[in-house]
Amino acid sequence: MLTIGDKQFQSRLFTGTGKFSNSLVMAQAIKESGSQLATMALKRVDVHNQDDDILKPLVMSGVNLLPNTSGAKNSKDAIFAAHLAREALGTNWLKLEIHPDPKYLMPDPIETLAAAEQLVKDGFIVLPYCHADPVLCKRLEEVGCHAVMPLGAPIGSNKGVVSQDFLEIIIDQAKVPVVVDAGIGAPSHAARAMEMGADAVLVNTAIAASMNPVAMAKAFKLAVESGRLAFESGLAGQVSHAVASSPLTSFLDEI
Amino acid sequence: MKSIQITINDQVKHVADKTSLAHIIELFSLPELGCVFAINNEIIPRSKWHETRLNSGNSISLFQAIAGG
Numbered sequence: 001m002l003t004i005g006d007k008q009f010q011s012r013l014f015t016g017t018g019k020f021s022n023s024l025v026m027a028q029a030i031k032e033s034g035s036q037l038a039t040m041a042l043k044r045v046d047v048h049n050q051d052d053d054i055l056k057p058l059v060m061s062g063v064n065l066l067p068n069t070s071g072a073k074n075s076k077d078a079i080f081a082a083h084l085a086r087e088a089l090g091t092n093w094l095k096l097e098i099h100p101d102p103k104y105l106m107p108d109p110i111e112t113l114a115a116a117e118q119l120v121k122d123g124f125i126v127l128p129y130c131h132a133d134p135v136l137c138k139r140l141e142e143v144g145c146h147a148v149m150p151l152g153a154p155i156g157s158n159k160g161v162v163s164q165d166f167l168e169i170i171i172d173q174a175k176v177p178v179v180v181d182a183g184i185g186a187p188s189h190a191a192r193a194m195e196m197g198a199d200a201v202l203v204n205t206a207i208a209a210s211m212n213p214v215a216m217a218k219a220f221k222l223a224v225e226s227g228r229l230a231f232e233s234g235l236a237g238q239v240s241h242a243v244a245s246s247p248l249t250s251f252l253d254e255i
Numbered sequence: 256m257k258s259i260q261i262t263i264n265d266q267v268k269h270v271a272d273k274t275s276l277a278h279i280i281e282l283f284s285l286p287e288l289g290c291v292f293a294i295n296n297e298i299i300p301r302s303k304w305h306e307t308r309l310n311s312g313n314s315i316s317l318f319q320a321i322a323g324g
Contacts, residue, residue, distance in 0.1 A: 016324030026322065041323025044264050044316060045290070047283060054322045055289040070323050083298050084318050088291035155324070204324035 005125035016204025027057035033217035068095040075115035097129040120144035132163030153183025160189035187223030194227025259311035289320035
């Protein structure tokens with residue numbers, strides 16, 4: 001069982017709600033994924049064009065909501081967005097993300113750390129999206145973040161856990177849960193992150209933009225469970241030469 | 256009744272003087288679930304929507320939870 005802040009999670013797969021073709025598919029996919037935590041964003045309402053209502057099906061499904069601060073370009077924006085989200089959704093849980101550059105959406109470490117420190121003081125359960133930087137992750141932990149969410153690869157890139165070597169250091173050092181966020185493009189990537197000892201993964205694009213999001217959500221569910229079980233079972237070590245799996249009895253030599 | 260000019264997300268609107276924030280939701284068929292108001296960049300808690308009366312020139316921002324990763 002995974003514990004973050006005041007909540008326990010049976011599922012180690014967190015999901016995003018963006019990029020689905022409609023709210024029905026989104027709700028079905030999240031249900032099939034078994035996820036108990038789903039991210040949301042905030043935007044200014046277009047007074048003339050209302051969006052598809054995605055909140056109702058999510059609230060009905062009972063999934064916990066994790067509002068993000070997407071769109072924030074600095075700590076000031078993020079802190080304002082966090083307070084808006086807390087009021088709008090009635091939760092003090094927050095995915096803190098600050099990425100000023102739209103091309104690569106790399107998280108700004110300096111602004112993120114500053115915002116995290118303030119938001120923890122303001123009573124938020126802060127889960128910061130950050131680079132796979134072991135030093136930064138420790139600093140975020142020290143200011144009171146309840147988990148860290150280092151990236152596997154750029155947001156929406158589906159490249160997998162290209163930051164693997166650094167994620168391993170983060171996982172080794174962390175005293176708070178490590179959630180690998182961003183870049184996970186296939187169930188095998190999610191399984192790999194879980195085998196490494198990540199506490200959870202957050203997946204959005206890989207499910208939402210697949211041909212069959214509902215079935216893909218299930219594939220990720222199974223992969224995350226499989227990867228976690230493998231981690232808990234202790235993977236056999238690697239060596240650079242062959243080690244026979246059958247006993248070398250040499251009985252044919254004796255004929 | 257006296258009418259005042261306000262802006263909602265930069266759209267100019269005319270409403271009756273001292274209209275409440277809660278009434279704005281009904282007036283313009285805005286979504287209530289997952290919404291939050293700020294007046295002149297100050298967040299107004301939901302519990303104060305009924306008692307918060309608008310004055311001429313108020314700049315209202317209304318934000319809504321949407322899909323996102």
